Amino acid sequence: MKRQDPADWLEAALARVGVSEVPLFLLARFRRLMALEGWVVDLPRMCVDATYAHERIAKAHTSAIVRLRQVAFDLFAATDRQHCALALQLH
Numbered sequence: 001m002k003r004q005d006p007a008d009w010l011e012a013a014l015a016r017v018g019v020s021e022v023p024l025f026l027l028a029r030f031r032r033l034m035a036l037e038g039w040v041v042d043l044p045r046m047c048v049d050a051t052y053a054h055e056r057i058a059k060a061h062t063s064a065i066v067r068l069r070q071v072a073f074d075l076f077a078a079t080d081r082q083h084c085a086l087a088l089q090l091h
Contacts, residue, residue, distance in 0.1 A: 029071050033068040
């Protein structure tokens with residue numbers, strides 16, 4: 001049996017929960033920069049648990065690392081745009 005690449009699984013999870021507009025590289029960069037602060041990020045959970053995702057993004061905004069704060073802002077903007085688009089489709 002062929003093992004599935006974790007990146008493939010993550011992309012499929014993103015598509016299922018409607019955040020397919022969030023670039024995978026942005027999530028990976030976010031996790032790497034959070035690790036520099038000693039903060040853990042569970043990427044699959046970020047894709048399915050909005051509360052967790054927002055908590056991690058908020059935590060990143062408290063970082064002394066400027067790049068992490070910028071990536072957190074970009075990630076929040078990307079997810080916010082996607083959620084607004086989904087809400088408009090529902091109405």
